[in-house]
Amino acid sequence: MRGQTQYIYPVEADNLEKRYGSFYAVKNNTFKIKKGEIFGLLGPNGAGKSTSFKMMCGLAKPTSGTARIMGIDIIKHPAKARSNLGYMAQKFSLYGSLTVRQNLNFFALVYGISILKRKAKVDEIIEVFGLKEYEKCPAEELPLGLKQRLSMAAALIHNPPVLFLDEPTSGVDVLTRRDFWNHITSLAKKGVTILVTTHFMDEAEFCDRISLFYKGQTIAVGTPKELKQKAGANDMETAFINLIKESEVDK
Amino acid sequence: MKILLALIKKEIKQILRDPSSIIIAFVLPFISIMIYMYGINLDSVKITMGIKNDDNSPEVATLVKSFGHSKYINSINYDNMEDIKTAVLRSKIKGAVVIPNDFSTKLSRGEKADLLVITDGSETNTANYVQSYAVSIANQWLSSSKFSKNIKRPLITAESRTWYNPDLNSHYFIVPGSIAITMTLIGILLTSLVVAREWERGTMEALLSTSVKPIHIVLGKYIPYFVLGMMSMAFNVFLCVGIFKIPFRGNYFILFVVSGLFLFTSLGIGLTVSSKLKNQFLSSMVAMSLGFMPALMLSGLMYPINSMPEFFQHLTRIIPPRYYVSFIESEFMAGTIPEIVIANAIFLTILGCLLFIAVYMNTSTRLDGNK
Numbered sequence: 099m100r101g102q103t104q105y106i107y108p109v110e111a112d113n114l115e116k117r118y119g120s121f122y123a124v125k126n127n128t129f130k131i132k133k134g135e136i137f138g139l140l141g142p143n144g145a146g147k148s149t150s151f152k153m154m155c156g157l158a159k160p161t162s163g164t165a166r167i168m169g170i171d172i173i174k175h176p177a178k179a180r181s182n183l184g185y186m187a188q189k190f191s192l193y194g195s196l197t198v199r200q201n202l203n204f205f206a207l208v209y210g211i212s213i214l215k216r217k218a219k220v221d222e223i224i225e226v227f228g229l230k231e232y233e234k235c236p237a238e239e240l241p242l243g244l245k246q247r248l249s250m251a252a253a254l255i256h257n258p259p260v261l262f263l264d265e266p267t268s269g270v271d272v273l274t275r276r277d278f279w280n281h282i283t284s285l286a287k288k289g290v291t292i293l294v295t296t297h298f299m300d301e302a303e304f305c306d307r308i309s310l311f312y313k314g315q316t317i318a319v320g321t322p323k324e325l326k327q328k329a330g331a332n333d334m335e336t337a338f339i340n341l342i343k344e345s346e347v348d349k
Numbered sequence: 350m351k352i353l354l355a356l357i358k359k360e361i362k363q364i365l366r367d368p369s370s371i372i373i374a375f376v377l378p379f380i381s382i383m384i385y386m387y388g389i390n391l392d393s394v395k396i397t398m399g400i401k402n403d404d405n406s407p408e409v410a411t412l413v414k415s416f417g418h419s420k421y422i423n424s425i426n427y428d429n430m431e432d433i434k435t436a437v438l439r440s441k442i443k444g445a446v447v448i449p450n451d452f453s454t455k456l457s458r459g460e461k462a463d464l465l466v467i468t469d470g471s472e473t474n475t476a477n478y479v480q481s482y483a484v485s486i487a488n489q490w491l492s493s494s495k496f497s498k499n500i501k502r503p504l505i506t507a508e509s510r511t512w513y514n515p516d517l518n519s520h521y522f523i524v525p526g527s528i529a530i531t532m533t534l535i536g537i538l539l540t541s542l543v544v545a546r547e548w549e550r551g552t553m554e555a556l557l558s559t560s561v562k563p564i565h566i567v568l569g570k571y572i573p574y575f576v577l578g579m580m581s582m583a584f585n586v587f588l589c590v591g592i593f594k595i596p597f598r599g600n601y602f603i604l605f606v607v608s609g610l611f612l613f614t615s616l617g618i619g620l621t622v623s624s625k626l627k628n629q630f631l632s633s634m635v636a637m638s639l640g641f642m643p644a645l646m647l648s649g650l651m652y653p654i655n656s657m658p659e660f661f662q663h664l665t666r667i668i669p670p671r672y673y674v675s676f677i678e679s680e681f682m683a684g685t686i687p688e689i690v691i692a693n694a695i696f697l698t699i700l701g702c703l704l705f706i707a708v709y710m711n712t713s714t715r716l717d718g719n720k
Contacts, residue, residue, distance in 0.1 A: 156714075177562060185555070185559075195361065210352070213351065
């Protein structure tokens with residue numbers, strides 16, 4: 099039974115809630131992501147998408163509710179759940195003074211890859227992400243686009259079935275962004291389940307499904323097409339604004 | 350284990366990339382020992398004092414000479430009181446001896462002769478030296494002069510012999526004691542930054558999302574800085590014994606074991622503060638005042654613990670350097686004394702373990718751990 103759930107929904111959020119005093123940063127947030135799906139969390143700054151995101155991967159403790167990664171409860175078994183997870187933080191979070199290769203070597207080991215398999219794995223990921231010519235360069239000296247690429251490479255080094263990306267493209271140029279989304283979509287095609295937060299409306303179109311976040315609550319979930327239809331809009335931006343207005347009226 | 354090794358290797362690479370840790374570990378001991386060796390001196394030093402001799406008998410002239418020959422005194426001869434007054438006011442001399450004109454007459458008659466010793470009360474410590482030097486030089490001169498037959502032999506003479514530090518050279522315990530200060534500084538400086546740095550640079554976020562457990566993070570910090578700290582300790586001992594020739598009468602193995610325990614406590618202070626505050630600037634400030642000040646003031650190195658107010662005497666019990674200073678001074682000066690080694694080692698172990706627990710408890714596994 100559990101095995102089947104695991105297969106269909108590698109990522110589940112079950113009534114996640116985060117409360118600070120009487121303020122709800124996130125309120126009964128529930129969703130399930132299918133295998134190989136790109137699921138986008140969309141919302142204005144401060145809507146609680148980052149908080150949800152951090153609770154999903156065990157970096158923040160929910161006030162109530164829980165999340166499951168490959169069927170493993172993130173609160174009960176954080177280390178085990180995280181081993182199925184690649185996480186790329188919004189802020190560059192690798193070791194600046196270490197080189198590209200040293201960073202990847204390090205993350206390979208802390209993600210639990212054996213020393214024997216490490217070299218092959220690091221070589222492979224350097225190849226895939228085109229970091230060959232920078233491998234001896236200290237990470238802090240890389241331009242932003244390459245830093246992001248390195249972060250993603252580090253998050254994927256242990257071939258996780260689930261990948262979490264927190265605003266992976268904020269601050270990078272258009273070309274790098276396109277390059278990034280090529281990687282993301284090709285990973286999804288290989289069966290990696292992806293949760294991504296963004297505030298770029300054009301990027302939302304690349305997602306298979308989107309959850310619209312506003313004031314700590316999910317106000318709409320669906321494919322980009324569904325959301326646009328529901329809001330009676332031609333583009334995501336208008337759809338987004340309309341849906342937010344509707345939710346205000348409902349209250 | 351594999352994860353721990355990866356963390357340690359990562360930390361070592363960071364240490365090698367950033368020379369500041371190496372500077373702290375090896376330049377700091379050097380500077381510190383230089384200061385304690387040449388800057389601080391608790392012994393009597395050569396004092397400049399004036400002499401005015403109003404008695405022109407040849408016998409008294411030899412007394413003036415013996416002032417000039419003393420290794421503790423620089424003497425300057427004066428002819429009138431006014432000059433002495435100005436010299437004292439300008440701090441050119443720390444005091445003066447005036448020999449009255451009836452000095453030798455009274456002595457040859459077997460009467461009590463007076464000697465005027467002027468001291469500068471604005472420096473009480475030096476004033477005491479001036480007085481005791483003058484008296485002891487005069488007495489020495491007297492016993493070897495022709496007036497010696499007039500002295501009544503005292504029935505009791507006190508022969509003093511100083512044990513523990515027979516040369517009364519305070520460097521012999523101050524410099525080893527300074528290792529305690531240096532090791533406190535090193536332990537704290539090396540570690541107070543390192544956990545906070547991971548938080549500030551966001552690398553903790555990446556670490557926490559991996560399979561790393563808190564114990565890995567804690568040991569991954571303790572172990573590399575322990576090794577670096579012990580290397581620094583070895584360098585300290587080399588400077589003390591090899592370069593500055595401080596006598597060492599103890600056992601090197603015991604010295605390093607107990608020093609290791611002490612380093613364990615210093616690292617604990619730095620890491621606790623760093624893990625708790627998660628801010629490099631704040632944690633280095635707090636760790637310095639929490640670790641360094643008590644080490645200097647309350648460890649018993651500069652001020653003896655049993656002359657402190659009672660409250661502070663009790664307070665010193667929770668200060669690791671107190672145990673270490675007591676150990677290292679006796680290890681250097683007196684050799685290995687099992688009771689001292691064991692008692693201090695036990696207290697250091699207890700404090701070290703308590704601090705280790707504090708570090709572990711303060712190591713958050715979540716980003717909002719302290720919100």
